Amino acid sequence: MEKIKFEMDDTNEVVDFFVLEQTRVNGVNYILVTDSEEDDAECLILKDTSASEDEESIYEIVEDDVELAAVSKVFEELLEDVEIEM
Template sequence: MEKISFEIEDTGDAVEFFVLEQTAVNGETYLLVADSQDGDAECLILKDTSEKDAQDSVYEIVEDDTELQAVSKVFEELLEDVDIEM
């Protein structure tokens, strides 16, 4: 499982997550990440908000309920053995 590091913009601190899956919906790229690769982990859905030609990717946590539900259904279909609870 791929592990990636994110830098928190306000503090500069690094946080590591395991990438469970990546998908695109309506031309937007999303990542399903977890804080652990074992058992019941805390998961986040992140949306790539970077400019098309940017060198670095910028991801933000999806907070809009409608968008979150739609994308989580896509991830549940991609990962048949995963149940995403909100």
């Protein structure tokens, strides 16, 4: 499992996340991440909001219920043995 570091804009704190899966829906990149490699870990769906010319990706937590439900269904299909509970 790939581990990536995120720097929080508001606190400049660096947080490690493990990337479970990534996908592209309607031209937008999403990643499913978790803060632990344990079985029942909590996960987040992050949306790439950066412009194509940006050097680094900018990710935001998906909070819109409709978007979250749609993208989580895609991740559940990609990861057959994973069930995402909201």
